[in-house]
Amino acid sequence: MGDRKGEESPFISSKKPVTLNPSWESQMQPDPNINGKGSVSMMSKIGASLQQPPLDKYKIVFLIFMLHGLGTLMPWNMFITAKSYFEDFKLNNTIKTETKYSENFMQNMGFAAQIPNVLFNWINIFINLGGDLTSRIVYTILLEIVILIVTVVLAMLDSYEWPGIFFWTTMCTVVIINMCNGIYQSTIYGLVASLPPKYTGAVVLGSNISGCFCTIMSILCSEFFESPRTSAIYYFVTAILVLLLCFDTYFALPLNKFFRHYEMLSKQNDKNSSASKTPLKVPYWQIFKKASPQLFNIFFTFFVTLAVFPAVHSDIKRSDDFILGEKYFTLVTCFLTFNVFAMLGSLVTSWIQWPKPKFLVVPVVLRVAFIPLMILCNYNPNGLKRTLPVLISNEWVYWIIAIIMSFSSGYLSSLGMMYAPQTVNTKYQITAGMFAAAFLVSGIFAGVLFSYLCPLFLTL
Numbered sequence: 001m002g003d004r005k006g007e008e009s010p011f012i013s014s015k016k017p018v019t020l021n022p023s024w025e026s027q028m029q030p031d032p033n034i035n036g037k038g039s040v041s042m043m044s045k046i047g048a049s050l051q052q053p054p055l056d057k058y059k060i061v062f063l064i065f066m067l068h069g070l071g072t073l074m075p076w077n078m079f080i081t082a083k084s085y086f087e088d089f090k091l092n093n094t095i096k097t098e099t100k101y102s103e104n105f106m107q108n109m110g111f112a113a114q115i116p117n118v119l120f121n122w123i124n125i126f127i128n129l130g131g132d133l134t135s136r137i138v139y140t141i142l143l144e145i146v147i148l149i150v151t152v153v154l155a156m157l158d159s160y161e162w163p164g165i166f167f168w169t170t171m172c173t174v175v176i177i178n179m180c181n182g183i184y185q186s187t188i189y190g191l192v193a194s195l196p197p198k199y200t201g202a203v204v205l206g207s208n209i210s211g212c213f214c215t216i217m218s219i220l221c222s223e224f225f226e227s228p229r230t231s232a233i234y235y236f237v238t239a240i241l242v243l244l245l246c247f248d249t250y251f252a253l254p255l256n257k258f259f260r261h262y263e264m265l266s267k268q269n270d271k272n273s274s275a276s277k278t279p280l281k282v283p284y285w286q287i288f289k290k291a292s293p294q295l296f297n298i299f300f301t302f303f304v305t306l307a308v309f310p311a312v313h314s315d316i317k318r319s320d321d322f323i324l325g326e327k328y329f330t331l332v333t334c335f336l337t338f339n340v341f342a343m344l345g346s347l348v349t350s351w352i353q354w355p356k357p358k359f360l361v362v363p364v365v366l367r368v369a370f371i372p373l374m375i376l377c378n379y380n381p382n383g384l385k386r387t388l389p390v391l392i393s394n395e396w397v398y399w400i401i402a403i404i405m406s407f408s409s410g411y412l413s414s415l416g417m418m419y420a421p422q423t424v425n426t427k428y429q430i431t432a433g434m435f436a437a438a439f440l441v442s443g444i445f446a447g448v449l450f451s452y453l454c455p456l457f458l459t460l
């Protein structure tokens with residue numbers, strides 16, 4: 001785009017591609033493959049190379065963007081999946097304190113996480129925070145790694161005597177890491193928007209794999225290490241290793257012919273716009289209007305999901321005779337179930353894209369039914385005495401509802417993210433991708449805020 005020069009890839013040469021201006025008379029029809037100097041044949045090859053993209057050999061680019069999708073939600077998923085570590089180990093209120101820091105910890109952490117995430121996602125659309133794409137991605141990943149190192153140090157320390165300091169320090173780290181993540185996430189969705197739609201799906205798939213990965217790591221760490229402190233240390237160190245891998249693989253992208261091809265096309269669109277007599281200004285309002293149906297789908301899908309997950313979902317209790325014990329009930333039926341089936345839902349969009357953009361809103365709106373369904377299960381936050389009757393007491397029925405909610409979340413959110421950049425001209429797809437990311441986190445934030453109201457429904 002003409003006025004977003006900061007987003008041009010630093011790995012692509014700024015030289016204009018060679019073009020051929022034939023000198024023959026208009027009546028002559030020379031064979032394009034016959035030329036004394038061989039120039040026509042050469043230009044035919046160059047033109048063909050620009051029109052026909054090379055193959056994404058071994059799906060390298062797809063896998064790299066899937067890895068970055070995993071990285072964009074790694075900090076959020078690491079913190080919410082470690083619910084037991086924060087509430088039961090670090091903030092278990094075994095000493096007398098005026099404030100019970102473990103109460104509403106998930107909602108408080110979600111609130112602290114999503115405000116900076118939403119704010120910086122939106123700012124990143126209009127202002128190039130941190131410079132070009134490379135600078136924004138590199139610096140945000142590095143700062144996230146530093147914050148996770150601080151989290152590991154806090155896990156090593158005995159905070160028994162100062163739970164308040166630990167609580168507020170944790171909230172500060174959550175705010176900073178999500179400021180970085182807002183820029184990182186928005187930039188990745190903008191970068192991938194110039195590629196075919198399934199690569200946007202790869203980022204969404206990676207974000208859902210992130211939750212699944214964090215849940216499995218939480219289970220493994222709790223199994224292999226008896227000490228909650230040791231388990232948490234290895235758990236957060238794993239997140240650091242994943243972000244280091246994201247950092248490294250980003251620099252592999254410009255070495256790939258497939259990725260360079262689409263970067264060249266995007267760069268050529270920018271050059272054509274810049275070469276026009278009137279400088280191109282990004283029509284943000286027009287982009288928003290064209291993409292708005294899919295932006296609503298993205299927002300509402302995540303709003304419904306975050307209204308119940310993890311705040312409501314993780315507080316649904318088991319009966320005494322259920323197949324899963326209390327230790328693993330929440331980890332399996334809530335975190336593992338959501339992340340596995342959301343991942344599968346995203347994966348299915350690689351082969352099936354139904355419904356089409358015009359009708360996607362129908363299943364998206366119907367998902368609002370999951371909010372009352374989850375509340376009518378055995379939802380009992382902090383031992384609250386509910387007056388609303390439990391209408392869904394069977395854990396198997398609850399588990400089926402959780403599976404459908406999770407799968408539809410991954411599937412419909414992937415479709416919305418894939419459709420959104422395709423609604424605008426190719427030269428505006430980066431901006432449309434950033435709008436999609438901003439509505440994604442806005443939906444998450446609105447859902448987190450709504451989750452504060454859910455306990456009130458129990459006493460109506």
